[in-house]
Amino acid sequence: QQQVKQSPQSLIVQKGGISIINCAYENTAFDYFPWYQQFPGKGPALLIAIRPDVSEKKEGRFTISFNKSAKQFSLHIMDSQPGDSATYFCAASIYTSYDKVIFGPGTSLSVIP
Amino acid sequence: NAGVTQTPKFRILKIGQSMTLQCTQDMNHNYMYWYRQDPGMGLKLIYYSVGAGITDKGEVPNGYNVSRSTTEDFPLRLELAAPSQTSVYFCASSYVGSSGYGYTFGSGTRLTVV
Numbered sequence: 001q002q003q004v005k006q007s008p009q010s011l012i013v014q015k016g017g018i019s020i021i022n023c024a025y026e027n028t029a030f031d032y033f034p035w036y037q038q039f040p041g042k043g044p045a046l047l048i049a050i051r052p053d054v055s056e057k058k059e060g061r062f063t064i065s066f067n068k069s070a071k072q073f074s075l076h077i078m079d080s081q082p083g084d085s086a087t088y089f090c091a092a093s094i095y096t097s098y099d100k101v102i103f104g105p106g107t108s109l110s111v112i113p
Numbered sequence: 114n115a116g117v118t119q120t121p122k123f124r125i126l127k128i129g130q131s132m133t134l135q136c137t138q139d140m141n142h143n144y145m146y147w148y149r150q151d152p153g154m155g156l157k158l159i160y161y162s163v164g165a166g167i168t169d170k171g172e173v174p175n176g177y178n179v180s181r182s183t184t185e186d187f188p189l190r191l192e193l194a195a196p197s198q199t200s201v202y203f204c205a206s207s208y209v210g211s212s213g214y215g216y217t218f219g220s221g222t223r224l225t226v227v
Contacts, residue, residue, distance in 0.1 A: 009153065034215060043117070043203050043218030044156070089155060101216075103155035 002027060004092050006104030013111050019077040021107045023090035026071065030092040030102075033073050035064065038087045038106075047088070048075070051095065080111045115139050119204050119219035126194040126226045134189040134222050136204030144207045145187040146171070146216065147179065149200040156203065162187055194226045 005024045013019045023033075031052055036044035050057045050064040050073065057064045063076040077084055087108050093101040120135045138145065143164045148156040158171030162181040176198055178190040187206075191198060201223050205216040 004155070006155075041220065043205070043220050044216075045218065046215035049215070101158070103157075105153050105155045 002102050004090060004102045004104040006090050006107060008107060009105070010108040011110070013077075013080045013109065015080065015082060015111055015113050017080050017111075019080045019084065019109055019111070020074060021088055021090070021109070022072065022074045023092075023104050024070075024072045025092045025102075027092070027102075028071070029094055032093045032095040033064070033066065034091050034093075035062075035075050036089040036091065036103075038089065040086075044089055077109075080109075082111045082113060085109055085111050117204055117206055117217050117219035119202075119222050121222060122220065123223045124225070126191075126224065128194060128196065128226060130194050131190070131192050132194070132224075134191075134202055134204075134224075136187045136189065136219060137185050138187075138204075138206040138217070139185065140206060140208070140217065141184060142206035142208050142217070143184065144209070145181065146205045146207075147177070147187070147189045148203045148205065149173065150203060150221070151200050159189065159202075191224075196226050198224065199226045200224060 034049035035047045037047040038044040048059050048062050050066050052068050061078045066073045087106045089106045090104040117138045146161045147159040150156050157173045160179040162168045168179050201221045203221050204219045207216050
């Protein structure tokens with residue numbers, strides 16, 4: 001029940017295309033869903049996050065879509081750029097908890113010119 | 114601001130050796146965490162601390178120990194290194210004890226046990 005599944009494991013997208021990464025969770029107590037971006041040799045950095053009271057959140061070229069009934073959420077990167085090439089982790093947690101952040105296994109995104 | 118600083122960046126240990134991974138943050142965050150990252154497995158919480166003198170186990174604490182004598186420092190100790198501890202270790206901190214504020218991660222320590 002604590003697992004967060006993420007797909008695909010790796011993704012190659014042409015510059016200007018749309019990158020889509022999907023995640024699914026099982027624990028219905030989770031109420032906070034962040035995405036982290038990690039560049040090689042660096043630690044993950046918070047990219048964007050959503051709570052279940054909304055179905056979509058957009059920040060620039062990055063959008064999270066959230067489907068509470070299906071227990072799924074996804075990250076869409078519009079107009080993908082080579083600088084977006086990184087590993088992306090979805091996560092799920094209980095908003096008021098500091099110890100129960102469950103990370104997905106990650107997606108390696110390569111944006112080619 | 115330096116944020117979260119981890120040292121060393123790389124280390125090779127022999128089986129049975131001990132070492133301490135250092136973590137320092139300059140953001141006056143009360144909450145600090147140690148994660149390990151294995152290929153295809155995401156990040157697993159090892160230990161966390163809610164303030165100086167207070168620590169608790171996470172999901173995968175076996176083989177590790179921590180201490181928190183100051184707000185700034187949260188070292189992770191490996192007493193008897195085993196090949197299963199080969200991993201990338203990340204230290205993180207947060208301002209409040211809510212995952213909703215996001216974590217600030219260090220750049221990681223890549224540890225190989227041979």
